[in-house]
Amino acid sequence: MRLPLAAEILLARAAARLSRFAGAGGGTTLPGKLLCKLDPGAVDRLAARLPDGAAIVSATNGKTTTAAMAARILGPSFRLAHNRSGANLVSGVASALLAARDAQLGLFEVDEAALPEVARRVEPRAVCLGNLFRDQLDRYGELELLAQRWRAAVAELPEGAALVVNGDDPQVGDLAAGRQGAVTFGLDDPRHASPELQHAADSKWCIRCGTPYHYAAAYIGHLGDYRCPNCGHTRPPLDLVARAIELNGLESVSFELFVPEGSRRVELAVPGLYNVYNALAAAGLTRALGVDLNGVVAGLQGFSAAFGRFERIVLGDRTLLVLLIKNPAGANEVVRTLVVGGPPRTLLVALNDEIADGRDISWIWDVDFEPLLGSLDRLVATGERAAELALRFKYAGLPAGAIDVEPSLEEALDRGLELTPAGGELVALPTYTAMLALRDLVAQRGFVRPYWEEAAA
Amino acid sequence: MRIRVGHLFPDYLNIYADRGNMAVLAQRAAWRGHELVVEALGADDVVQPGQHDLYYIGGGQDREQELIAPALAAHGPALLRAVEGGAALLAVCGGYQLLGRFYRDQRGEELPGVGLFPLHTVAGERRMIGDVLLECELEPGERRTLAGFENHAGRTYLDQGAEPLGGVLAGFGNDGESGYEGCRARRAIGTYLHGPLLPRNPWLADWLLAQALAHSADEAVAPELEPLEDGLEAAAHEVAAGRARARGGRY
Numbered sequence: 001m002r003l004p005l006a007a008e009i010l011l012a013r014a015a016a017r018l019s020r021f022a023g024a025g026g027g028t029t030l031p032g033k034l035l036c037k038l039d040p041g042a043v044d045r046l047a048a049r050l051p052d053g054a055a056i057v058s059a060t061n062g063k064t065t066t067a068a069m070a071a072r073i074l075g076p077s078f079r080l081a082h083n084r085s086g087a088n089l090v091s092g093v094a095s096a097l098l099a100a101r102d103a104q105l106g107l108f109e110v111d112e113a114a115l116p117e118v119a120r121r122v123e124p125r126a127v128c129l130g131n132l133f134r135d136q137l138d139r140y141g142e143l144e145l146l147a148q149r150w151r152a153a154v155a156e157l158p159e160g161a162a163l164v165v166n167g168d169d170p171q172v173g174d175l176a177a178g179r180q181g182a183v184t185f186g187l188d189d190p191r192h193a194s195p196e197l198q199h200a201a202d203s204k205w206c207i208r209c210g211t212p213y214h215y216a217a218a219y220i221g222h223l224g225d226y227r228c229p230n231c232g233h234t235r236p237p238l239d240l241v242a243r244a245i246e247l248n249g250l251e252s253v254s255f256e257l258f259v260p261e262g263s264r265r266v267e268l269a270v271p272g273l274y275n276v277y278n279a280l281a282a283a284g285l286t287r288a289l290g291v292d293l294n295g296v297v298a299g300l301q302g303f304s305a306a307f308g309r310f311e312r313i314v315l316g317d318r319t320l321l322v323l324l325i326k327n328p329a330g331a332n333e334v335v336r337t338l339v340v341g342g343p344p345r346t347l348l349v350a351l352n353d354e355i356a357d358g359r360d361i362s363w364i365w366d367v368d369f370e371p372l373l374g375s376l377d378r379l380v381a382t383g384e385r386a387a388e389l390a391l392r393f394k395y396a397g398l399p400a401g402a403i404d405v406e407p408s409l410e411e412a413l414d415r416g417l418e419l420t421p422a423g424g425e426l427v428a429l430p431t432y433t434a435m436l437a438l439r440d441l442v443a444q445r446g447f448v449r450p451y452w453e454e455a456a457a
Numbered sequence: 458m459r460i461r462v463g464h465l466f467p468d469y470l471n472i473y474a475d476r477g478n479m480a481v482l483a484q485r486a487a488w489r490g491h492e493l494v495v496e497a498l499g500a501d502d503v504v505q506p507g508q509h510d511l512y513y514i515g516g517g518q519d520r521e522q523e524l525i526a527p528a529l530a531a532h533g534p535a536l537l538r539a540v541e542g543g544a545a546l547l548a549v550c551g552g553y554q555l556l557g558r559f560y561r562d563q564r565g566e567e568l569p570g571v572g573l574f575p576l577h578t579v580a581g582e583r584r585m586i587g588d589v590l591l592e593c594e595l596e597p598g599e600r601r602t603l604a605g606f607e608n609h610a611g612r613t614y615l616d617q618g619a620e621p622l623g624g625v626l627a628g629f630g631n632d633g634e635s636g637y638e639g640c641r642a643r644r645a646i647g648t649y650l651h652g653p654l655l656p657r658n659p660w661l662a663d664w665l666l667a668q669a670l671a672h673s674a675d676e677a678v679a680p681e682l683e684p685l686e687d688g689l690e691a692a693a694h695e696v697a698a699g700r701a702r703a704r705g706g707r708y
Contacts, residue, residue: 144519365477
């Protein structure tokens with residue numbers, strides 16, 4: 001027996017309220033999970049009801065921020081169903097559809113591995129694909145496998161669907177080949193290139209013939225201006241380009257956004273080169289949905305921060321700066337941004353190993369934490385795998401006396417704040433579930449709103 | 458003393474933070490007044506038996522392993538002579554498979570290996586992923602545990618009489634069934650365990666360093682190394698071992 005869709009929706013919404021009432025969290029995945037259990041096809045039908053269709057964002061790094069930027073740009077024109085707290089499996093998409101009753105447009109960030117299924121179910125009118133880095137190999141498997149699945153998913157997209165891809169990523173940029181009207185984006189400012197390919201670079205070998213690429217400029221990991229010296233496979237021509245990039249420490253970044261019909265200066269209120277990539281991705285996606293250049297620039301400039309990705313929280317007379325870390329490429333950019341902005345003297349790093357963090361924690365050894373060591377007086381290592389994290393810094397050369405191991409997040413937070421002078425800022429780098437727990441802690445102390453309230457705002 | 462390390466294909470085989478293992482070897486040598494000199498060995502280099510006291514080979518994704526397999530096979534005979542000559546070696550995951558006799562892929566095709574370890578590997582349907590805990594006895598009467606993480610589709614079968622690295626206390630191990638993990642031949646060790654392996658298992662790092670020092674000094678017996686303060690290492694080991702016991706993979 002199958003319940004009518006309306007009854008299923010009522011039941012699932014009741015579950016969300018119950019989850020919040022029971023203190024079990026935000027109910028951002030439970031109603032969707034329940035709905036998917038009751039009727040796997042319900043997501044398809046809910047998405048089909050959206051009068052302006054749906055758009056999808058996926059990437060290893062930056063999908064939450066890209067989607068949040070796109071939401072800001074689209075906000076004035078559409079009522080959105082948006083999974084903004086990062087619940088990005090099919091159930092999270094279902095929950096967002098359930099929560100937004102009169103939405104016109106769906107805007108979904110989607111887990112890399114869930115992309116084929118979500119795309120099949122919601123039949124998007126626009127898809128934006130940002131990058132592929134090694135991430136949670138215990139869960140996603142190898143990069144090549146994920147790239148193959150993405151190729152298959154792109155081939156199955158509805159004929160009229162717009163495709164926006166990062167041309168600076170060899171695997172992702174190649175998805176534009178052979179697809180009519182595909183849009184590519186990338187950076188063009190070799191002043192910000194890394195002197196050499198980072199350790200975390202993954203697609204270093206030509207995707208066609210296996211020869212190492214030559215990089216005219218490598219910006220983040222293997223993202224950049226590449227060319228194969230053997231077969232000539234090269235970065236595709238770019239439709240959206242960021243030039244004249246100015247990094248302003250931990251505060252902001254600005255760049256000249258070039259599109260086919262002209263260019264505009266964009267001032268972002270978030271820092272780092274990686275946010276330039278996110279902004280280009282959001283610009284490409286929202287232009288494909290019909291927003292003009294003025295609307296794109298206004299939205300990008302009005303954007304402040306995405307959930308837990310770069311959040312400043314005032315805690316009495318100190319501030320807490322939270323930067324999510326989850327894989328080598330992303331964490332390296334967090335480190336680079338901290339170094340440019342003046343590296344911290346006290347650092348709190350929280351390493352958990354739940355499924356959402358990755359059970360395999362070997363990735364912390366691939367992160368280049370070393371640039372932080374020179375000015376670091378004290379590391380507070382916390383989370384379920386605090387001791388392992390402490391070892392990462394010990395073997396990088398930080399003296400044992402400069403490391404506090406405190407597995408309890410609450411005590412570690414207090415310790416970090418105690419080490420931070422009044423008026424100062426404590427920098428915290430948590431993995432995903434540690435970030436949720438940290439936000440919970442400061443919410444309990446009355447400093448931020450719980451994430452489900454924010455998601456509903 | 459100088460310990461000369463030959464790191465095979467570090468640009469290609471580095472998927473599970475193999476550089477963490479190298480950092481542990483370098484620091485633990487340095488803290489005792491020894492110097493680790495690491496040389497990268499790629500396709501265009503020559504492996505000269507006797508020139509290195511310790512070899513290291515890590516794991517890669519399938520694509521990277523396919524790219525370097527022919528070049529590694531070319532180094533095979535020299536590596537065999539080096540290990541017969543008493544050099545120490547640590548091979549992790551993909552590197553471990555490639556040093557066996559052969560690897561049979563999903564289509565049944567056999568890629569020849571180096572033959573340094575008496576074993577072969579067959580591609581399986583299901584990946585074996587999770588925390589692992591082993592018990593080893595590398596020196597008679599000295600039982601020690603190793604805690605790591607495994608992620609492999611290949612099932613590795615040891616030849617009759619081959620010596621495993623250890624018995625599986627929790628997790629899958631070589632093939633998910635035999636109850637054994639890894640392989641040991643002279644001073645060479647192969648294993649699926651990453652994590653990386655050495656930071657939370659410092660005794661194995663010290664065993665390898667002692668074997669390498671014996672090779673360097675041309676001694677038959679490995680020297681005793683001065684103990685280090687390993688409180689953090691012990692704490693990390695304990696948590697990892699607990700993870701394996703609580704949620705290590707099993708059929």
